[in-house]
Amino acid sequence: MSKRIVIVSGGKLEEKVCLPLLEGQEEGYVIGVDKGVEFLYDHQIMPDYIVGDFDSVKQEIVDYYRNETHVGIREFNPVKDASDTEIAIRLAMTLGGTDLVILGATGGRIDHLWANVQCLTIPFKAGVHAEILDSQNRITLIGEGETHLKKTEAYGPYFSVFPLGEEVFGFNMEGAKYPLENHVLTPYDSLCVSNEIAGDEVVITFSAGIVILMETRDKED
Secondary structure, eight states, rough: OOOOEEOOSOOOOOOOHHHHHHHHOOOOEEEEETTTHHHHHHHHHHHEEEEEEEETOOOOHHHHHHHHHEEEEEEEESSSSOHHHHHHHHHHHHHOOSSSEEEEEESHHHHHHHHHHHHHHHHHHOOOEEEEEEEEEEEEEOSSEEEEEEEOOOOSEEEEEEEEOOOOOEEEESBBBEEEEEEEOOOOTTTTTTBBBBSSSEEESSSSSSSEEEOOOOOOO
């Protein structure tokens, strides 16, 4: 049985995206991460765990969880070898999460965003589905074999693919507005940005490597 765990990190947190997910989280766990803990506190959503060095959280909020709740607290020294979001991802996996949704992983500093995208490799290599989600983007990793991107299930009208790490050889993409056959997907060009699903679905195949799949849509006015 799938166990979804929602991780609330400290980046851009939009009520229209976050609240339906969090309020519908009857099973699994909610993990608040550093500044994301304030979002949960302000919206009266009780997490199961809070993690981080808490250098971006008001002390009275941390004291509330420590003294007045049974929330599990994983506090770390600010001088550490992993980001707060990575720590939360690893905790989610030890809790048996099979479907991780990471909120607040985008917005603000690009270095934090890129670190969060790279951290998706941790659950990916363990066979755990994980995605970064905001109002305009859904970011996941895909591996060898076939990936089907159905138009009826797509997060937006556009999608982009990028290799995570080294070049990906023999990359094929059928059913896209801009299809590819036996292509070498490289980490140093923008060829595969902003594609579209031409028919009912896109089928992506390759034999080795890891690819970042970004499903995107324009900002609503």
